[in-house]
Amino acid sequence: MRVAQKQDIACPNKECRVYNKIGLLNVIRKGTQCNGTLRYQCTDCKRTFARTIGTPFFHRHLKKKEIKNICKHLAEKNGYRSIARITGHHLDTIRAIADVVGNHCKNYSEYFVKELSLTPVEIDEMWGFVKKKKNIAKARASG
Numbered sequence: 001m002r003v004a005q006k007q008d009i010a011c012p013n014k015e016c017r018v019y020n021k022i023g024l025l026n027v028i029r030k031g032t033q034c035n036g037t038l039r040y041q042c043t044d045c046k047r048t049f050a051r052t053i054g055t056p057f058f059h060r061h062l063k064k065k066e067i068k069n070i071c072k073h074l075a076e077k078n079g080y081r082s083i084a085r086i087t088g089h090h091l092d093t094i095r096a097i098a099d100v101v102g103n104h105c106k107n108y109s110e111y112f113v114k115e116l117s118l119t120p121v122e123i124d125e126m127w128g129f130v131k132k133k134k135n136i137a138k139a140r141a142s143g
C-alpha cells in the first residue's frame with residue numbers, strides 16, 4: 001500500500017469527514033487516466049477522483065495541452081470551424097470545450113461578484129494585476 005504524502009488536493013466527497021481540507025495525509029496517488037490526468041484516492045472514504053475535478057479539463061479525452069491550445073484560439077476570436085481545421089479536432093469537440101470553459105469563467109465571475117462583493121471593474125483590475133505579475137514572474141524565471 002502506498003504511503004500518504006502531503007498533497008495539494010483535497011477530497012471532493014461532501015459526505016467525507018475531511019471534505020475539502022488540503023494538507024492532511026488522507027489523499028494518495030492512484031494511477032493516471034489515458035489522457036495523462038493523475039488520479040487520487042481518499043484514504044478516509046476510499047473514493048477515487050481525478051485531479052481535474054471541478055475544472056474544464058474534467059471528463060475530457062483530450063490532453064490538457066490540447067485543451068489549452070483550443071482555449072488560446074478561442075481567446076483570439078477564431079471561429080469554431082477554423083479552430084477545428086487548425087487543431088484537427090471535431091467541430092463538436094471544439095463547441096463542447098467552448099461551452100465548458102465559458103460556463104467555468106461565468107461561474108468564476110459570479111463567485112467574485114456574489115461571494116466577494118466585487119464590482120466588474122474591480123474584477124477587471126484584479127485580472128490585470130494577475131497578468132502583470134505573471135509577466136514579471138516569467139521575466140525573472142527566464143533571466
Ligand SMILES: [Zn+2]
Pocket residue numbers: 011012013016017018019042043044045046047
Ligand atoms: Zn474522503
